[in-house]
Amino acid sequence: MKDAEFQGLVAQLGGLSEVQRGALLEALKSKRPAAEALKLIEARFGAAPCCGHCGSHAQQPWGHASDLKRYRCKDCRRTFNALTGTPLAAAQLHRRDVWLAYGQALADGVSLRKAAKRCRIDLTTSFRWRHRFLATAQDKKARSLAGVVEADETFFLKSHKGSRKIAGRAPRKRGLSEEQVPVLIARDRSTATTDQILPDLKAETIARALDAIVARDALLVSDGAACSSYRSFANGAGILHVGLNTSAGERRWGVYHIQNVNAYESRLKQWLRRFRGVATRYLPSYLGWRRMIDREGDRLTACFCIATAAEARPTST
Numbered sequence: 001m002k003d004a005e006f007q008g009l010v011a012q013l014g015g016l017s018e019v020q021r022g023a024l025l026e027a028l029k030s031k032r033p034a035a036e037a038l039k040l041i042e043a044r045f046g047a048a049p050c051c052g053h054c055g056s057h058a059q060q061p062w063g064h065a066s067d068l069k070r071y072r073c074k075d076c077r078r079t080f081n082a083l084t085g086t087p088l089a090a091a092q093l094h095r096r097d098v099w100l101a102y103g104q105a106l107a108d109g110v111s112l113r114k115a116a117k118r119c120r121i122d123l124t125t126s127f128r129w130r131h132r133f134l135a136t137a138q139d140k141k142a143r144s145l146a147g148v149v150e151a152d153e154t155f156f157l158k159s160h161k162g163s164r165k166i167a168g169r170a171p172r173k174r175g176l177s178e179e180q181v182p183v184l185i186a187r188d189r190s191t192a193t194t195d196q197i198l199p200d201l202k203a204e205t206i207a208r209a210l211d212a213i214v215a216r217d218a219l220l221v222s223d224g225a226a227c228s229s230y231r232s233f234a235n236g237a238g239i240l241h242v243g244l245n246t247s248a249g250e251r252r253w254g255v256y257h258i259q260n261v262n263a264y265e266s267r268l269k270q271w272l273r274r275f276r277g278v279a280t281r282y283l284p285s286y287l288g289w290r291r292m293i294d295r296e297g298d299r300l301t302a303c304f305c306i307a308t309a310a311e312a313r314p315t316s317t
């Protein structure tokens with residue numbers, strides 16, 4: 001219902017004083033975002049309800065609870081609703097009225113503090129919600145890359161931000177590899193993108209990361225210090241490989257370059273600056289968030305973020 005229709009409806013209620021009408025309008029307004037968020041979740045789920053406990057599609061309606069339709073599974077006989085088994089399940093009773101606003105904060109990519117202020121929630125809630133709302137996005141990445149596949153590694157400074165065990169930690173030494181977390185990013189020319197946090201850049205580690213993802217008829221392009229690791233993977237898997245010697249100024253070889261993956265990396269790094277350092281343990285969340293922003297473009301709305309968060313996480317990552 002539009003705002004004007006709402007006000008019209010309230011105006012029709014006779015016998016109310018101006019103050020009472022205002023209070024009613026406010027009360028209704030404050031309920032609406034929660035209702036909208038739930039309506040969206042119910043509509044998506046209702047199209048193909050699936051038991052959040054066992055995955056069965058055989059169920060019967062089982063009344064309502066917590067403002068959501070309840071179902072009973074004919075297989076495991078447990079009851080469930082649209083949020084059962086999703087990252088939002090544990091949050092289902094709290095402050096649904098600001099879920100849409102929080103979805104918008106995610107679509108806009110704002111900091112924790114800004115999201116908290118917008119939604120009038122405290123910083124701890126904002127923090128908890130961020131990781132819960134992003135849990136599904138974190139798992140969504142390209143599962144296969146084809147054609148010309150550009151691969152590159154990028155580094156993030158190890159950070160224990162927010163950790164209580166920070167006292168007694170050795171002072172940070174910049175430039176030392178053990179202080180850095182390598183992340184492999186691979187992107188094909190259809191913009192399918194995947195990334196993976198790696199323990200190191202050894203040939204077997206790179207091979208493990210790329211083996212299930214890169215199509216056997218793809219052409220892999222890489223450069224840099226770890227180039228021999230990519231080559232060794234490509235040789236082992238029978239994949240064509242173009243290794244660029246960028247330190248000698250070779251930025252491309254014919255139509256082959258890694259400018260798309262490099263551009264992705266720089267958008268990622270630039271975007272991460274607003275968070276002023278990301279704790280290493282939450283890096284997967286941020287990587288997933290950035291992939292979602294990059295992948296969805298204009299489709300990324302508050303509703304999209306809520307709908308994604310309310311999807312069950314894939315069981316295999």
Ligand SMILES: [Zn+2]
Nearest residue numbers: 051054073076
């Ligand atoms: Zn079931």
